[in-house]
Amino acid sequence: MDILIVPLLILLKSIFSLLVFVVVVDVIIGWLIAGGIINTSSIIVYYIANTVSTISEWMLAPIRRHIPVTVGTLDISPVVLMLLLTFAENVITRILMRFV
Numbered sequence: 001m002d003i004l005i006v007p008l009l010i011l012l013k014s015i016f017s018l019l020v021f022v023v024v025v026d027v028i029i030g031w032l033i034a035g036g037i038i039n040t041s042s043i044i045v046y047y048i049a050n051t052v053s054t055i056s057e058w059m060l061a062p063i064r065r066h067i068p069v070t071v072g073t074l075d076i077s078p079v080v081l082m083l084l085l086t087f088a089e090n091v092i093t094r095i096l097m098r099f100v
Helices: 002-034 043-066 077-099
Strands: none
Touching: 002 043, 002 077, 043 077
């Protein structure tokens, strides 16, 4: 049983870590585009920004429905998502520690 569960939990933990990274990259790209530092008229920048935004948006949309924008245009949904993903990573780590 451990032969199957442990690798699956490690894979799931890695996916959560990757999703946290994608959310951070999406926030940074959004800031750079809003600040005019990078331009989305470049096809490579557009595809990277679009791909990262698409991946993170399906996770952020449910959170944005429940947490309104509170201060001006400050969006705290990426912070909430990163906290949830980190919590899930820690839970998986604790489960993995029980198997070892």
